[in-house]
Amino acid sequence: MKIKIKTTTLLLSGFAALYTCTAAAQIQVSLNENPFGPAKSVKTAIQQELQNIARYTRNEGDELVHRIAQKEGVDPEQIIVGEMLDLLGVTLALKAGPGSEFIYTVPGYPALVNGAARVGGKVIEVPLTEHLENDLSGIAAKVNAKTAAVFLVNPHNPSGTVSDSKAFHKFIHEVSKTALVIVDEAYLEFADQYKERTALQNIKDGDQVLVFRTFAKAYALAGLSIGYAIAPKGIAKYLKAQGLGSTHDLNRLSIAAAKASLADTTYISEVYRQVNQERTLWHKFLEQQHLKHSASQGNFVFFDAQVPHDKIAGYLQDHGIQTGRQFAPYHTWIRISIGLPEENRKIQDLLKEFYKQ
Structure with missing residues (x-):
């Protein structure tokens, strides 16, 4: 019985560690959250x-x-x-x-x-x-x-x-x-x-x-x-x-x-500055890739991926990127929340690779 308990404990610990590792690897850009976090x-x-x-x-x-x-x-x-x-x-x-x-x-x-x-x-x-x-x-x-x-x-x-x-x-x-x-x-x-x-x-x-x-x-x-x-x-x-x-x-x-x-009288203006900067870079990237996009003023971008939503979302999911759901009738469009600068660059690099296939 003791051996079984230890084995079970080890299995559960291993699963927890695996789950933690998997969760940590995910980049969440699906729900338009603010990745910069609240003010100090x-x-x-x-x-x-x-x-x-x-x-x-x-x-x-x-x-x-x-x-x-x-x-x-x-x-x-x-x-x-x-x-x-x-x-x-x-x-x-x-x-x-x-x-x-x-x-x-x-x-x-x-x-x-x-x-x-x-x-x-x-x-x-x-x-x-x-x-x-x-x-x-x-x-x-x-x-x-x-x-x-x-x-x-x-x-x-x-x-x-x-x-x-x-x-x-x-x-x-x-x-x-x-x-x-x-x-x-x-x-x-x-x-x-x-x-x-x-x-x-x-x-x-x-x-x-x-x-x-x-x-x-x-x-x-x-x-x-x-x-x-x-x-x-x-x-x-x-x-x-x-x-x-x-x-x-x-x-x-x-x-x-x-x-x-x-x-905090300065936080929102700084958030706007950072999001606006990243949004501008996102729109520039989409234009370079010849991907039609909306004139977004939110903390997300919305663009025509030119393939079914499930295909592009699935590709990003396989690489640890959680994106927004499909919005009918825009079946080839995808919404991606603006993440941290390094996250945005990673997603953009993945998209470049996707369109080279």
Whole structure:
């Protein structure tokens, strides 16, 4: 029996070592995470907060709400904390009733419309334009009395494209007279002209718009799951009454990390600089390889690999590179998150070898 236990232990240890080695060899460029990690001050804040982990949150969440409101230039009552897109879809569809319509761009990020569909909402899909941008005129044409919400991601995912700022703000102003417009700006910190592009200005101008932001992407807190929405006071009050935005649902580490992230006034600009530099190099590489790509302003590139997605993704997978899923109907296109410089060079070298075959 002792021999069996030792043998089993050895086998398990060997498997664990093999798994660790395999996991370490993987380059993750599949989920648009920030490979540079959070700011040093954020890591310090998380470590310091560990000593309080046995205690429930008290007013720490309310303090975070006030800091977010100060950053955005709005009243605290307009801030709804939490990673909420799925639950937001559920809540809005229940309010609007069965058959209410939710318009969004395909391919796209479906969390909100999936939530709405589960409780009777009807999903209305609008394809991207030929430039892989949100089709604002096409979306506007679908809006009617049944439309409960229009959901847009800007910069878009998976294409990374941004809409023309003037046209985008005009679109929101007009459409929000009929339906709530929800703009996911998860990737906006990676784009140029942040202040000119954000739909927050529409909220301040009185439009019925909800803007969603997350700490998961640019702030590199994907593992702590924290974000927030900014909304007109009436909409925010209703959503909070339905259970969204409770600060007691936040955990201590997320709060500490988010507060420290907001306190660091230089980190985001440095992340933008590094991502923009690598994105430019990626686009230059794709052009050198004669591979059509989108004009991405996100922390990822989206390009036509000229072969079925499974073939190029499988090739990279065999070399330890995890890439994004396929986005129909772009069956030969692939999305690759921007990694560390050395990771990007490795992937590009692999692609060069692939196209030499």
